[in-house]
Amino acid sequence: MTPLPIELSIRPLTAQSFAPFGDVIEADPSTMRLINGGTTERFHGLFSPETAGEGARVIVNIFRGKPRAFPYEIGMMERHPFGSQSFSPLSGRQFLVAVSPDENGKPGAPQVFLAAPHQGVNYRRNTWHHPLMAIGEVSDFLVVDRDGPGNNLEEVFFETPFVIREPQI
Template sequence: MRTLIPAPLTPEAFAPFGEVLDATGDFRLINEGMCQRHHDRATLDFGPEGRAGISVFRAQPRALPYSFDLIERHPDGCQAFLPMTENPFLVIVSTGPEAKPQAFLTSGAQGINLHRGTWHGVLTPLSAPGLFAVVDRIGTTPNLDEHRYSEPWTVIAP
């Protein structure tokens, strides 16, 4: 069995794949000093033929150990996942179909923005309701490539 142990999601470790979206670091106060604005946290890229769209996903929760054999990418646009609850979720990414995937575990107060073309696993909440706002490319051309591993990977608890 091929296994992965998820690492904590940090901006430095996740940088090759995208940005971590959280309310840490520099901010400015807005709304009469009652709100911290952590400004411009992700580079949105939807290619020349697309536009930004916001969708809501409700994914079935999974549990560790979690086995998978499918990764996918969106060659024409980035994809941001913003949890609508404070529950950790699993993030699986890879530099390519032949490379060993990496697994990250969010803190429950983090979202992610995957760079355009980043290979990644499917949305993997670890608790119900698995509710996410997703910002991604809306367009008329196909924007999905899938790859199935010949042997599954299993993510085990850290």
């Protein structure tokens, strides 16, 4: 008998609630500096990409995500042992972020956040997270992550899946 999925709630994405997993990328007024003769506001040092391993380098990509259908079942989580990974929306749309605490080398119960169109996330190295979850329409994301030798992907599948109902956007 297949276990019934466990329903997850969706919370707003805030720097404080996401802190155990990484950084929220958004225009933080406390980091603002005026540059270019006062014509540009620079929001400085919002996150620091992490890379580990010989020959590793930071790269920038665009990912194009197809929207998820709801209810959506979270059956797995992944993590990257050699580098952080950030996602910043380019299409001006909200997206979902699912992360799990580490429980003895395996992902625990997921937490789900609704990211606003002006927010991105940086998953710290070794943070369990679900792959990109675009909602509503096909969406582009600027992704900063690690390139280089070594297997930088670990996946774990849950025995009992978790389910997300359609977010209220």
